[in-house]
Structure formats: structure tokens, C-alpha cells
Amino acid sequence: MTTFPSSSLVQTAIDRRLSSISVPLPTIGSNGAIGSQSHPYPGQSPQNKSSWTEAPRSSAAQETLRMEQLQESTANLDLQQVPSVCPINLLQQRDVPRVDPTAPEPGLSTHLRKLNCCSDVFQCTLVNIPHTLALLKQVKLPLGLIFQPFKDSREPPLLITDVPPRCTTCQTYINPFITFIDQQHWKCNTCFSLNDATPCPTAQIIWTSYTLSNCTNHLSQLHPVQLHKSSGPATPCPTVQITYTSYTLSNCTNHLYQAGRPRPVTYLFVFDVSYNAVETGYLGIVCKTLLENIDRLPGDSRTRIGFITFDSTVNFYHLHSSLSRPRMMVVADVDDIFIPSEDKLLVNLQQSRQLVVSLLEEFPVAFRETQKRQCAFGPALQAAQKLLKYCGGRVSAFLTQLPNVGCGSLQPREDPGDSTLGAKHLAPAIDFYKVLALELCGQQTGVDLFLLSQRYTDLASVACLPRYTCGYVYYYPAFHHIHSSALVEKLQQEFQHHLTRSIGYEGLLRIRYTQGLMLETYYGNSFLQTTQMLSLPCVCPQAEFAFLMMIDGAVTDSSFVVFQSSLLYTSCQGERRVRIYTYCLPVVSSLSEVYAGVNMAAMMGILSKMAVDRSVRLCLAYTRDELMRVLIEALVAYRVSTCSPKQSAFTIPRSLQQLPLYVLALLKQPAFQTDAAMSLDERVFTMSQLMIQPLTLVLRMVYPDLYKIDDYLNSESADNISLERGKETVKRPALVQLMAENLTLQGAFLIDCGNVLYIWVGRHCSTSFLDGVLGVTSYTSLPGTLTLLPILQNPASKLIQALLGSLRKERLYHAPCFIIKDDSTSRSVFIKRLVDDRTETAMSYYEFLLHLKERVCK
């Protein structure tokens, strides 16, 4: 068990390490933390350059000799001295900078780069696409695309009302990367067919003789008369949002439009009211949150709402405005659910508001004395499906125990003795929920699942419902309304976010790409209708999808590859819209350019999704072997391409330097460890989080961010005034490498693990921190584990709250904050997040590098 060394021991440990490595480590006494920058790393930071060119303790001659050797070995790669491809000896560089979440710049001309879609919408693992399959195979890295089609990106998209020109063959929308052949024809860049640039009579587009590379992609250049601009001056942004003002346009294909007005938004809440549910006490909290936010539900005056509750029977509620109070109707025959009088069950929210409010106030009270312990979840969802058959909408379902009545009942299959975890435990047990989800998807209904159970609930089977309908699972293990205050706060925050976030309904996403590429595998939370089309009943801004791609043939016909995502959806106000993003990447033919364009963040995202997919389909042991195999093959491929087998140094290009660290972090994830003390439900939930969460959060889950916050408080005290005025951006503290030797007894550290935050308080932490932020007078009076950070009225506390607020902003899942003392029993929870260190079952980062070197350099 790792005991925490005192600072003098740490110093000697550092000295010992220094003798074996010639590059000095920054000691704890020095001012910045390792790899200190106050914002995410740009591609080339001065810190990087200094870490391996600064004067070492050994002689400078040795260093230059080493550099010469490295340069010799890379001569075969024909480097153009691009800093991101410079080889690094990982064993000599101890501090690995964090992955920059923004992608490296693709090698396009500056003009095209300005026109290109912002990289927070599209991320590709290789920003410079290889031009043949042989080149891609030489690199042995996965080629993948991760994108968020509904993201609220920084620049508001341009709103136009006319249909822009589309290619007649492949229906791609016009984008700035097409080429004009002459004044009359343009060539589509996805299918390479020629189209006429003739005026389109119904849309009244007036073509000029501009090429799109001359104009700033602002479509007003094409049709100056018919444009309806909603946002300010034209920003060159290849994002186009089209609003169709009339709903029966006859010139376009029928599948884009509906005959009448789009359907109104419908919300259906399905509550579990069995004895177990009442024990947890969630109903009171949920009803209160719903009451508070009932006017903030997205929608217009036609919004509808309905309620279903279930225990051993399924109960419906008449809420028609003609009634004086809500009426409950019980359907006891769960084997053959029928819906009594649908029009009274789904009511207009504004007309029946009084009844809805009184029903929500009654719910927690009405079921207080229930003794029913059965759960008819399957029949309740069948009822929901029948109810929403013709109108679609969103279902929010709450479940607190294993369904055991009617269709869809599940058996407990958790077996703690079985360590071969694989498809038997992690894949669905029955296909009832999958079939139901596909039916719901077909009728444009999305399901979000809230699981608040203390025992095993077979999340693997039940999560099929949100998984194929673009919904989310919210999991609260061992929820109790009194005993688990952190989870109560989490439920409130997440339910509120779930109710009030903006959504698009009846969504259909089509992704088009240049010929020569092929979408191989899909990872994401929706149903793939064709190889290019996804059906998204309810899409929210955090929805992210990923594709693994393969080069099918050669991409040599053009020098660019274009991806276009067009999302057709109904907004909450009932308008049918299409949101289009176009992303362009260059095609390269040399190996060094491919290595220069590696996007490490996207690479890690794709690798974690591949790992989750393999675990669920095959088994965990296979996944771990696969991850190691991918890493070793990538390193060996680089070594082969540098073509110097006698070189014994273990070199890696700078653009791939985080790869071993992140693969080690992924292997250390509890979800991928067969001996981790994790319940099956938790494991399935963590895997689904790795699969569907946005990329920045996945990176934090895998390799958390560690900040030293007591120094931060001292240095930031001058900025307190600006923070109190609610400034948008809070300056983040310096990032620290995840090693136990970076934890000082005098300090306090905050670790951001994506879905949970921990504050670790050292034994000799300063009293100003204890007093100001935690509200205690001394270290000993701090309880072992605090679950809520107190909100105090002093600048330090406000600063920390602002920091936490900025970290938690825009996250799908609320991250509770726990405070852990250095000598408390839950210390291991914090310590095991320090990925660089050695644990009983896994290697430290340095040992891992040595192990890799053995495998690669043999």
C-alpha cells in the first residue's frame, strides 16, 4: 500500500531518478507544477521545446550527440522539420503535456482554413488524410470521425430561408469547397459529378460568375435578393441553417417535408411507484423539480404532457381540462395493455396546467403507504409506446428495481465469482427492450432513463431503450433522499438540465463524404438506418456520434476530402429546420504529413469507443489485449518507417507522445479491469459514458485533470472582483501531472474526473484554505469525507465555487464534489485516479514505457 512520503523523502526519490535520467525533473520546490500552462496546450509550446533541449546535468556534448543520432534516424522519413513530427525519446521526457482538445490545424491554405467548419463540431483522428489504403495501413492508426451535429458552437449559424443548390446526384448541399468548372457548371466534391449552375426558378437563386473561393462563403453572394438574415454581419462560416417558412414546398423531395404543420412536442413521464421507489424517496424530489421547471419546458402553446405510473399494475391519469381534478385509471392486466381514451391522457400543458400541478403535488403523498413490491416496467413502456404512436415525443422513465412482472421481466445475472466478463454479462439478456426501442425510434419517440436503484437492475438490457432512441441513462446507485445528499443534488441538477435543455425532435442526420472513403463502424447513441443516415428522435446539443472509417479505393481524385453533416429536425417552436456543417480536410501522400496531422484527442476518443464496443461484443480480456496490440503496432510501424533497426532508443513522434500514457490510463480504467470491485450496473454505466459523452469529458474520465488549488487561491485573489460580477470565463489553475509525488502535504488539490470531482486536503494544509473554503477551523475537525462543498460568503469560497461552476458547465451529467482528507479511509478513491503511479495490479507510467520498449525495440 502506498504510504505518503514526507517531502524530504520525495526529494531523495527525485534525486535517485535524476541519476538515471539525464534531463532534470522540476522539483517540487520550483514554482510551476509539471507541465504548467494556464490553458490547454497549443501545438508547440515553449515548455515542450525546453524539456528536451535545456542543458542537462550531464555534458552538453552527450546531448548533442543524442540529438544527432535521432536526426539521423529520422532522415528516412523526409521530415520538413515540422515540430509536431520531431521524434522524442519518451523515456527521457518525464512530463507529458496534456492533450489539446482543439485539433491540430489541417494542412489547408489559409483561405480555406478560415472557411472551414470550427473544429469543435468535427474531429478527425488524422487531420491529413492518407491518399491510399496502403499509406493508412502503414501508419496503423485508426481513422475515425467524431462529431456533434447539434452543438451550440461559438459562431451562431446563418439562417436562410431558401433551399441552397444541391448536387443532383448525391443531394449534397452546396459548400465552399466545390470547384467551378466554368461559368455554367460546378463539380460536386463528394460524388464528383457535374451540375448546372442554372437559376432555380422556384427558389429564385441568382447565380453570379463568382467562384465560391472568391466570395466569403456567404450565400448572399449567390442570391442577394432572397436572403433572410437573422444574426448580425456575415461571418464566413460554412454552417448553414435553413428555415422552411412554408410547409408544403413542392419542388423538393417528399421525405424532407410533412404535409401539415409539424407535430407538437409531447412529454410523457413514467414513474415507478412501487415500495422500493417510495423507500428511496425520489418521487418528492422529482415532482418538486418538475413543478419548478414546468414553464421552462421547451415548446410552444401546443406542448402536451402526460403521466404514467406503474408498480404491479399500470396507472393512467386523465388530465383533461374539463375535469375538476385528475383521475387515475388502473390497468391490472399487464399482459395485454390497452390505452383508455388517449385524448384525455395527453393534454395540452397550458390548458390543463392546474390539473398537472395538483397531480404533481399529489404524487409523493398518494403512494406513501404502498406495499407493492413488483415492477411492471415492460408493460408500462409498451403503454407509453402505444400512447405516443401517432405523435412521437419524449419519454422520461424512472426505475428503481429489476422489472419482474409482465413482458420484459429480467433475471438477476450478476455473479461476483465470475471474472470472465464479456458479452454474457455486458450485453442485453433479452431483446424485448431493443425491439421496443426500435419501434419507438420508428415513431419518433425518444426515451431517457433514470435508474435509482440499490440493487442489480440489469442496466445492460434496460439501457437498450435510450441507446437506440438517442436518449441518455442517468444512474444513481444506492439513491436515498436522506442518506445520499450528493446524489440528491445530482438528481436535481440533472433532471433540471434534462427538462430545460434545447432539443430537436424527429431528427434525421445524414452524413455525406467524398468518394473513396467508407464508413465502417458506427459508435453512438442512435439507430443507424442506412450506412449514412441516423434516426434521432430527440437530439440535444451534447449528442455526439463517431464513425470508424476506411479508405475504399484511392482518394487521389481530389486534393480535399469533405464531410457534410445535415441534420433535419423540428425545433421546439414547431419549425422544420436543416442544420448543415461542412468540414474539409486535405489529402496527403507522405508519411510525415500523416504523422504531423494526428489529432490525439480524437484518437483517444475513438480508441475508448472501440474498447467499449469490443468488451460488450466479446470480452474484457480481449479488449485489453487489443488495446496493447494497437499501441504496439503503432509504435512498431513508426519504428519501421524510420528504418533504423540498430537504433536502440525508443522514439516516437511528438504528435503521438501522449498515446502510451493514455492507453495506460484506459487500461487502468476500473471499467476495463476484471478484478475491480465494481457492480455490473456501474460497469455498464461507465462504459456507456465512455461511449456517448462528448470528447472533452471522455478525456477527463480517462486521464483526469489535477489542479493545485491553494496556490491558485493565493495567486487569483486579485481577480476576485471580476469573478463576483459573474464573468463568463474563470481562469483555470495550472495542471499538474497525475503522480503522488506531486501531492504536497501543505496543499489542497482538485481532480476533475469528468463525472465526479474530488478535493484532496493535505495534512498540513493552510488554515486560510480550511477556514475560507471548507468552513472548518482545523484539519482534525474536518469529517472524513464531506459530500458537499459548503457555500460560504468569503472571496476564497466564491472563487472555488466559480471554478467548480465553470468546470461543470455544459456537462450532460452533473459532477458531485467530494472532499477527502489525506488520512481518511476513502483516500484510495483519490489515489487510484493518479494514473502515472503504480498500483497493486498495474504498472506506473515509467514501467509501462520500459515494458513497451522491450516489446517494440526487439
Added chain:
Amino acid sequence: DVSAPAACLPRSKMAFTFAAFCYMLALLLTAALIFFAIWHIIAFDELKTDYKNPIDQCNTLNPLVLPEYLIHAFFCVMFLCATEWLTLGVNMPLLGYHIWRYMTRPIMSVPGLYDPTTIMNADILAYCQKEGWCKLAFYLLSFFYYLYGMIYVLVSS
């Protein structure tokens, strides 16, 4: 001589044995199996070119799987009863493959092999297409083999 051909006739009499009957039946049923294999190939090609919805396509393909396997199992039983060991030996690997394929199918409540949520993955789609082509080749070859076998059994008695 008129008597000579008459004398030859009993020797070259076509004996309609049980084996011949088996081969004849196998011939007819192999035509059905060839039809199934072609249907599979066309169906996967339609999926690949985005012509059809995977849910509809799986609902069409899944009911055909068990009949195909049962017909083939029926052949094997028939040839076992007819003591045609060579033909049985040729069909055994395919029988084993069918059993393995059905054992490792995804969790489904209806009989069948194809799950609409996973079938659109390129590796599964490619595997199913290859399987379709291989089976078509096998059934065509076995059609001609049964034809030959039937004539051989009919002629040699």
C-alpha cells in the same frame, strides 16, 4: 437378334432405389436452397447500397434462416438412411457450420440470425455477403453432384 436386347434388359434395368429417391428429392430441395442463397446475396447488397431499412430487411431474412438449416439437416438424415456415406461426408461440415452459426447468434426472441442494430456494421455485412456467395457456390456444386449421383445410382444397380 431380337432376343439379345431382351436378354440385356434385365441387366441394365434402372432400379429405383431409395438412394435414387433421396438424390432426386435433394435435387429439388437444393434448387430451393440456391434460391435462398441468391435472396440473401441480393438482400445484403440492398442493405449496403442503402436501398432498404435494416429493420424491414431483417424481418424478411430472419424467417428464411431456420427453413434453410432444417432442409439441409433433412438432407443429411436422408443420406444417412440411404447409406450414401460420401455424400453425407460432404454435407457434414456445412451442418456443423450451421449449428455453430445458430448457437452464436445475437440474443433474439424470434428465430433468425440478423439483428438490425448490428447488421449495418461493415465487418458483419461483409461477412454475411461472403457467406452468401460461398453458400451459393456450395449449393450449385452440390446440385450438380446430386444430379450425377442420381444418374449413377439409377444406372448402376
